Every structure is written in C-alpha cells, then in structure tokens.
Amino acid sequence: MRIRTIALLLILFGTLAVFSPADAQNAPEASERGKEVYEDSCAHCHGVEGRGDGSAAENLLPRPRDFTRGLYKIRSTEAGQLPTDQDLFDIITEGMPGSSMPEWETALSTDDRWQLVAYIKTFYPGFKENETPPKQITLAGKISYAEQSVEIGKELYVELGCVECHGNVGRGDGTSAPTLEDSWGFQTWPANLTQGWTFRGGYDTEDIFKRFIGGIAGSPMPAFEGDSFLNFGLTAEESKRLIELENRDEMTEAEEEESGKFYEKMDAAVDIALTIQEGGEVSAADIQTYNDAMKIVYEKSWHLANYVKSLMPEKRPEPAIGNNVLRSQYVQGALPAIDDAVWETFEARYFPLVGQVVIEPRQFNPTIDGVHVKSFYNDTEVAFLFIWDDRTHTTDETDENTGKTLEDALAVQFPVKVPQGPTAPKPYFLWGGRLPVYLWHWKASMPEQVTELTAKGINNAEVQEVQGELEVQSDYTDGQYKLWVKRALKTEDKKDLQLEPSVFVPIAFSAWDGSNGDVDTKRTMTSWYTFVLEPVPSSRRFVYPPLIAILSVGLLFGLRAFVQRRNSEEV
C-alpha cells in the first residue's frame, strides 16, 4: 500500500517536473500574449519599443534597461555573452534590489513571465542571430569563504584597482566614483559594497563572483578578462613579481628583461582572449594558454568575492519600528565624545531613508540608504551619534540647473511639544504644519555647528533667535559621515524640545547628498520614529523576585504540612 502511494507520488511529481514551465531552459516563441503583458506591466518604464524610455523612466536612477542593445547586467554567462533565458526569467521573477525593478512573481503567472522573456528578446536581433547558446560561467572551482581567502581578496582589491571606484573599505566612495557613466551616458554610482542588499543581482558569494567574470554589461564595471584584468596571463606569483619590479625606482638590466618577458606573455594571452571573444580561429595551444590564464582569473575572483562578502552585514538592518525604538542609555558622569570606544558597545538603531516625493522639487533617486543612530544621556545632558554613508564629501558645489549651492547635510527633527497620549496629534512629518517642529540642522560646510530651527512646513523654517549651546563634532572618512551632537536635557528656550527620561519622543530625519543634487526640498527623509531616554532599571528587580520565590517555598511546605495533618486527623 505504502509503496504504491510513493510510486504514485513519484509519477505525479515526475509529470509535474516535465511539464512545469519553470524548469524549461528556453522561452517559448514570442507571442501576442507576451506583447500584451509587456505593454501592461513593463512599458511604463522600459518603453513600448523597449528603449528604456517609458513615462516613468526620467524619474528613475538607475534607468530602466534599454533592451535594444542586448546589454544585460545580471547574467550567468561569460563576458560579452547574452544572458540565458533563465537569467531573464529570474530577473523578472525576483526583481532587482536597489533599483525600482520589482519582483513579478506575485503579479504575473509563470507562463506570462516566460512569455515576457520571449517578447523582450525580440527587441534585440542578436538573440535570434546567435545560434550557439551563450557560454555559462562555471562555479565548479569555488573557493569557500575563509579568513585566508578574505585576506588574499583584500590584497587583490587594492592590486586590481577596485579601490578607485569602490573606495578603501568599499562604500563606493572611490576617487572616480562621481565621474562614472553607463553606456547610455547616464550617471551611475559604484556599488556600496557594505550594503549587499542593494546589489541588483543578489549578494551571495556566487552572485558576486558571476559579476566579476561576466561583468555588469552597460555599466563601467569591467568583466575580469583579457586586457580589462590586471596582468592577465601571468600566474599569481609572476603578477606579484611584476608589480614589485614596477614599483622600483630603477631596474637593473636583468630585471628589465624579466619584466619585458612578463609583458610578452601578457600580450600574447590578451591577444588570444580578444580573438576568442571575436569568434576567431585559435589553435589548441592557444586555448590551453587562455584556459590557464582564466583559471588564475577565476581563483582571484573567488578570493575577491569572499573579501567583498566580508565587507557587509548578513542582511539589511531592521528599521527602528514597533518596540525597536531608539533608547538612549543612561551613564553616570561625562558623556562619551565622538571617538570614544564606548559607542561601539551600543547597538545602533537604523532609520531607512526614502526620497522626498511630496513637495516639488522632489527626489525620486535617493543615494543615502539610511542613518544609524546611537545615544547616551546623563543627569543633565544627552549625546547622539548619527552615522550615514555618502559616497562623496560635498561642501560647496553649484547646481548646474538652479545655481543653488549643493552640500551634504543632515537634519534631526523633533516636535516642539511631545504629544501627550496615543491620540494626540503629532506635527506633520515633513517639517511640521499647524504644529511646529524643532530641528537640528547640520551642514558639511560648517562641520562643527548645528543650527536650531523651528519649522511649520518644509518651506517654512526659521532659524531660532536664541541658539542653544549645542556641542557638535563630526567626521567624514571613507564614505561615511559621523555626527555627534550634545545638548542639555532642559533649556530656557521655549521653542526647544525639553527632554526627560521615560517619555517617548517622536524623531525624524532628513538628509541631503550634495553630489546627488539634493538641496532644500529635494532630499531623503523618514516619517516619524520614536526615541526615549531609557530610565535606569529599577533596583526593585533584585528585591521582589527572590522574596516571592522564598515565599512560594514556604507556601509549598505549609501546604504539605496542612495536608499531612488533615490526613492524620482523618485516620
């Protein structure tokens, strides 16, 4: 009976597997249905003709893909190759984090998504002309994540020049970062490698590895092959030796000859790579040379992928909503300064920022992901540490269109009066309205100063006449801002927020990235979150619980004695 059931189930699943379109490697023939789905769900961004020029496109960065050039970022295929049908299907299904491409798994059936793959391919003739299937990247030689591999990757990160775009610790703040353009001439930012959740094609080590080998087509990120890979054709040792030789002020004749030989070897390998890429004829020996060179590229790429993986937390931090509010911790005595190691012991709360799209001019393409906040307080003062990533340090740049001065900035917002009770209204989250808000406004051009503002609307902010005594320190290092602000809990100024322990205070943020054109209302922001000066835990917690435990023991013994006595009386 049981065997028969299992057999039946096997047959059932087997049949499903055979007929399930999800397992198909190839899209069906393009049909009317694909066009219909495309025009209903995709055309508003990617354009009716697939040129990436739909009505929403102008507001989006990264821009929606132009399908007419056959350049696809996220592929499982080697450099210069088209994506597989499965690649296209996966991107439609899962979407692209860090961009406005959503997942379509919930909205479209599997069949419709395959129809889309077929239809999208019709925008680029190369799909039809190419008869050989695209060559897939092999993951067979995977080097597992290990400290040693991360160390090698770290060296390669500098050696291969990743630093120039992605910055010293990977925050996308390299010196070339602000100058990058994609193949269509639109500005593009290098990935912030500490924020894996913004990677379009996922952030598993395998995903990262595939981006190295295949490149990110249409973007400045090169594929690791041929002349776009440092010392292609040399072994790891040879490559190290060559770098060492080149770093010398002077070379002996023997050394010059040695480096010359390295160059000959590299040139030969690059030539072969180019020939293969162009589909030219190559000899068996050439293929061997190429495969040897690629083996080294693959190894280095695994190490580098492991290093990149080491730069990021496992997932995006949870936003500080619900009971996960920002709790300022009580300390006795002086509050820690900006560089105090004590801050490390405080787990930051994370406030994700979104573009301000309520009031014109709006920001549809924010570049600041979120702000991390920590806080300590003592009997008289409170100190906050605000930390956020920004790829560039902008203090004085002029906006080409408006002539306005662009600079990086942060504003911290509180209500002037804390609403009493859950049904009392808060001020409007965008810098207040009928009810005013109290703001700390910090600008990168005045790094040691915070201006106190009172606002009754995003365009209705006033600098307070009486500026309180706020202590401010700030720092910009490797694509990250740190801002430290200290203020007295109570002030004389009636326009200031007054703080006391245990009171839940609404808090909100605005941030400006000057290099992203942020100024005035064009900014990233949050709605209201909550912050509290966490009261010192009551010492009663050490008194009552033991007392109750002891009482319960007494009670149990008493109960036993009572029952025993009654039993003996009954007898």
Place this chain on the structure above:
Amino acid sequence: MKKLSLFTICLIILIGSWVFLRFVVGGIISVPIPSSVIAMYMGLIVIAILVHISVEDSQFREFLRPIHETLVEDRRRIHRRVLVVLIPLFLLGYTYSIIAQRANPPGSPRDAHPSPPLELTYKDEVIGTMQDVVNPYRHYEKDDPEEFKAHVENGRRVYHQNCFVCHGDHLDGQGHFAPYLQPLPANFQDPGIIPNFQESFFFWRIAKGGPGLPAAGTPWDSAMPIWEDTLTKEEIWDVILFLSDYTGYQPRTFGEAH
C-alpha cells in the same frame, strides 16, 4: 494505556487552549491575537474547568487526588523535590521579567477610513457635494470607448510619473519606497479598497493627501502628498480611471448605495 487523571486532562486542556490561541489561531490561521484577548479567553476556560470539577464532591476529590499524592505520598518523593525547586525558580524568573520589562511606546491608533468632508474641493474651488460628484470622464466608458481609453492611458502616465514609487508597479502598495513608510501606502489590489468608496472619495484623498486628513483622523504620519499642488483636476480623475481599469475593481457608485 493508563487512564489520564482528571488533573492531567485539565492541565492539557489549559495548555492546549493557550497554544491553540497563541500559535494556531494567532499565527497559522490569522494575525497574532492581543495578549489581553487571550487572557480573557483563558479566564473563561479556567472558569469552565472550575465549574466542571466542582459539580460533584467526588469529582472534586478526584481532581485533587494527584495534588494530594504529590504533596504527601512517599512514592512521589522525587516529583515533590523537583517541584519544590522548579516552582520557585519559575516565579523568580517570571517576576523578574515583569519588573525588568522595558516600557514600550504607545501604539498609534489607525483610522483606515477617515470620514470625508461634505464638500469636494480642488484647491479652493468647490466641485460639489461629496455624495453627488461623479468622475466627469467615467461616462466615456459607454459613450466613447476611444476617448475613455485615452483618459485611462493618461492616468497610467500620471500614475507612473508620480504614484508608483510608493503604490507599486502592481498597484499593490509595494513600491520601492513603501517598506519604509509608516503607515504603508494603500494597496489598490485589496478588494476592500476600490469597491468600497465613490470616486469622489478617491479624488478627495488624492487632492488633499495626508495633511488633508480630518483632525480626528489618525494617523498623521501619512506620506501621501497634496496632489492638487502638482496635478490638474483632469489628471486626478484620469488616474482614478486607471486605478479601477488596471485592477478591475469598480468604485462604488451612488446608485448602489441605495
């Protein structure tokens, strides 16, 4: 198999009910139930058990028997010793956790369907009473399908240039900004949204946005912009046509309400 004692059965019922309410109803079947509601149900169950065991004297004695045995009989010595350690330990931990519990912020009450004003306005211009105003382009649906389609297409453009970052490509309230907004943007694919309101209601919500919510309506954190500042009247009506055309849901009409 040994017959379970009445005491064990009662204990199983009690624990089983709690697990059922907390994890099955409030997890697998539906959203978590507030602890006060669970406490109420549990109170009822305890009363029911007490009534059941105290109906007859013999029943009550049967219920107390295992407790008696554990308290005095020699063969239960090990049980007794374990309990005299476990019970105080549990109480210790429990009272500590209650006293040391951190205060949590007050929840924000949510008024999902704020009551609209009597008059529908665009900027300061009065369009009509909320009940009577209809979408001026809706009639094209029957009269002139080509014209209707043009309005829907215009609505589609407006939507994708303004709304979709929050309300999403699928109109399901899951745009790429949405996860970080409190409250979440409206989900137009929810069958409880479009069919429940007249088009004039949508016009009001779109035109006045979060700041236009009545003083009594909560929450006040809605990030919905005041679209009358940016969009024309026609654009707002068109985007409403698009919402119902795309989702297939028809807004409530005045006729239906009667």
